[in-house]
Amino acid sequence: MKSIVSLALRAFTDPGLAPTRLTASQAVVNSQLQSLALLGARLYVAQVFFLSGLTKLRDWSSTLALFNDIYQVPLLPPTAAAYLGTAGELVLPVLLVAGLAGRFAGAGLFVVNLMAVLSLSADDLSPAAQAQHALWGVLALAVVLWGAGRWSVDRVIRVV
Template identity: 70%
Template sequence: MNTLMKLPRRLLASACHVGPDAEQPWPSPLFRWGQSLALLAARVYVARVFFLSGLTKLRDWDTTLALFQDEYQVPLLPPEVAAYAGTAGEVLLPVLLLLGLGTRFAAAGLSVVNVMAVLSLAEIAPAALAGHQWWGSLLLGLLLWGAGRFSVDQALQPRLRA
């Protein structure tokens, strides 16, 4: 039992190493690479979901307008404006998210699209709601931690500091 209790400490110790001030633990390079890979996976997954939804709306614009007029009850916006805004968000913001360009802006915008999608439906199936909650949690992670190493944001960071 004693060995099992030490295992989490060993895993934590391997994920962190001591920083320059000798008291502050810093994530190890392995942890930072893993986090960046997880953020990349989240960006790809969420971008694909929203982009494909936007393409579906573009393919049959008449049906999209009808849905926004009859089915979706978007608060504060006329149905036609909501259709244009929602579709534009679902097509443009995923591209930014995928590239990791303005990641927090794109994640915030897609979060608004996600919340509006849930609020605009009178009834939503439990499985659909679970999907929206999952996407929302991934977007929250991107809002908190940004795009990670594999992004245009990261590539531009040294240039923006100069």
């Protein structure tokens, strides 16, 4: 019990500046918890973007109108932005859920998220929407930085 409390205290107080000295059993628990957190992040972010992509597909003419009239995606023509954004929202989440090319999928969804934020004016993005986009961006970035985790296809094929 004392080692669990010690591990929890270290997890909440370690600034990450120096390597943490964990016992073998603590390292296993820490690794499993990190993988669980990464799996949760992957599943949550994938669901958000995949459902958004399905919404765009359901009414493609409205999607094209939105990209022409409201979304001002930098550097891309509206039609190309609609196709690329929708494709990214449908393909990248599937990769992310499987943990196949997890870092690539996380980076791709980070860019899709960033473009979504940049394409709207500040008046169109409420504080709650800003917070959601920030959360999705941080979770996608975590997958980019730490990989898809132990419970992924990347790990099975040793790409991590």
